[in-house]
Amino acid sequence: SQQGEEDPQALSIQEGENATMNCSYKTSINNLQWYRQNSGRGLVHLILIRSNEREKHSGRLRVTLDTSKKSSSLLITASRAADTASYFCAPGNNDMRFGAGTRLTVKP
Amino acid sequence: KAGVTQTPRYLIKTRGQQVTLSCSPISGHRSVSWYQQTPGQGLQFLFEYFSETQRNKGNFPGRFSGRQFSNSRSEMNVSTLELGDSALYLCASSLDSGTGYTFGSGTRLTVV
Numbered sequence: 634s635q636q637g638e639e640d641p642q643a644l645s646i647q648e649g650e651n652a653t654m655n656c657s658y659k660t661s662i663n664n665l666q667w668y669r670q671n672s673g674r675g676l677v678h679l680i681l682i683r684s685n686e687r688e689k690h691s692g693r694l695r696v697t698l699d700t701s702k703k704s705s706s707l708l709i710t711a712s713r714a715a716d717t718a719s720y721f722c723a724p725g726n727n728d729m730r731f732g733a734g735t736r737l738t739v740k741p
Numbered sequence: 742k743a744g745v746t747q748t749p750r751y752l753i754k755t756r757g758q759q760v761t762l763s764c765s766p767i768s769g770h771r772s773v774s775w776y777q778q779t780p781g782q783g784l785q786f787l788f789e790y791f792s793e794t795q796r797n798k799g800n801f802p803g804r805f806s807g808r809q810f811s812n813s814r815s816e817m818n819v820s821t822l823e824l825g826d827s828a829l830y831l832c833a834s835s836l837d838s839g840t841g842y843t844f845g846s847g848t849r850l851t852v853v
Contacts, residue, residue: 666841666842668844673829674846674847675745675831675833675844675845675846675847676831676833676842676844677844678841678842678843678844681840681841721784728774728786728789728796728797729774729786729833729842730786730799731776731783731784731786732783733783734783734784
């Protein structure tokens with residue numbers, strides 16, 4: 634098992650702008666997941682990308698996976714104040730471990 | 742469909758006591774994972790159960806234990822509580838690894 638390391642630790646943008654956050658991991662994986670957590674609540678599953686996929690979309694979310702670099706990125710387009718949250722990646726095979734996350738603040 | 746239900750939502754215990762937290766997964770989900778979240782340590786993996794068997798375990802002392810019942814409901818127990826055990830405890834369920842997990846709202850434990 635391994636945990637992802639999200640970068641940057643914090644990100645502050647204006648509403649309407651795009652937000653990009655990155656995740657790195659150390660060993661090969663079967664899939665990688667991204668989650669969002671609003672303050673003090675449970676995590677919400679955003680998207681799962683498998684190791685044989687390079688890119689995946691879900692609404693305003695776009696996730697890429699580069700297995701050669703052992704990294705993934707999450708792009709949120711046209712951000713909204715409601716996107717303010719912490720975002721976590723979980724590179725996992727049989728269990729999920731989380732890093733410190735990226736704290737995104739979207740200013741109205 | 743109903744989400745992941747954790748009970749109780751809030752709990753206050755005294756040092757030295759023990760506590761049991763409950764998690765009811767989404768119907769049909771057989772994998773249940775537990776996490777501890779604190780401001781200092783972030784999200785820490787406790788353990789994962791699948792079909793009543795502990796499949797993975799994090800780096801927590803033996804005071805932390807869990808189990809899963811035949812209906813996939815899970816409990817975790819913390820004995821001899823310490824102040825540092827104060828945290829948000831999150832439970833997540835999934836059909837199996839390789840699929841997304843659904844998290845409960847958590848149990849906030851305060852040890853005084």
